[in-house]
Amino acid sequence: MPxxxxxxxxxxxxxxxxxxxxxxxxxxxxxxxxxxxxxxxSTISAxxxxxxxxxxxxxxxxxxxxxxxxxxxxxxxxxxxxxxRLDAIDALCDxxxxxxxxxxxxxxxAPSGYEPKVI
Numbered sequence: 440m441p442x443x444x445x446x447x448x449x450x451x452x453x454x455x456x457x458x459x460x461x462x463x464x465x466x467x468x469x470x471x472x473x474x475x476x477x478x479x480x481s482t483i484s485a486x487x488x489x490x491x492x493x494x495x496x497x498x499x500x501x502x503x504x505x506x507x508x509x510x511x512x513x514x515x516x517x518x519x520x521x522x523x524r525l526d527a528i529d530a531l532c533d534x535x536x537x538x539x540x541x542x543x544x545x546x547x548x549a550p551s552g553y554e555p556k557v558i
Contacts, residue, residue: 441542442508443500449490449534461528462497468524473511475501490534508539 450458459479466477477500482493502508515521529535 441500442502442505443498443540443542444502444508445538445540446497446499447494447534447536447538448496448528448532449492449494451531451533452492454531455492455495458495458528458531461524461531462495465524465528466497466499469499469521473499473514475499475511492533505539 446462448458448462459481462479466479469475470477478498480496480498482496484493499511502511515525
């Protein structure tokens with residue numbers, strides 16, 4: 440089954456727009472450099488009961504195996520530009536969490552022609 444990584448960030452007060460812009464640029468750079476597609480969502484309430492504000496969630500997918508994900512992660516950790524970009528985004532946030540998940544059913548992505556307003 441395919442794997443994906445979610446970056447869940449809770450921007451600091453007053454930083455939502457800056458974080459969204461930085462995450463958008465980061466996802467685009469990641470897709471261009473790695474060929475792994477990504478997308479961004481935002482919660483309409485706090486991402487979890489203990490969080491003060493909505494979260495910005497970026498997802499990078501397209502990993503057929505965990506070995507593929509490990510190679511992606513190793514390349515990112517060994518790339519100072521990537522790590523500095525992630526650190527700069529994280530510094531604008533109250534909380535940051537990264538999770539790796541496996542798709543158990545369905546397909547990664549929306550049906551053809553569907554453009555969601557709320558996910």
